[in-house]
Amino acid sequence: MPAPRKYPDEQCERAIRLLMGLVEQPNGPSINGTCLRVGEQIGANGDTLRTWVKQAWVDASKQPGATQDKARIAALERGGRELRRGNAILQTAV
Secondary structure, eight states: OOOOOSSOHHHHHHHHHHHHHHHTSTTOOOHHHHHHHHHHHHTOOHHHHHHHHHHHHHHTTSSOOHHHHHHHHHHHHHHHHHHHHHHHHHHHHO
16 A cells, blocks of 8 residues: 655645746756745755656656656567567467
């Protein structure tokens, strides 16, 4: 059973939108300082906010990460299973 979430999903999404809007501006502030300031304002840890933003970047394909790798690996494994199944059918036909 997973641990209960400390922050509601609405708060996470709102904080991510706010942080990404600030950091992605031309000549915008750094992610570290922004996360600390926003974290103090909304009552969340700055490191937690930084983790949320980095994961949001990975999910949005703006930064390479585990989410993209997992999808690619799953597709490759699915293709490998199909090939093994095809080979097994061909071997039994011979």
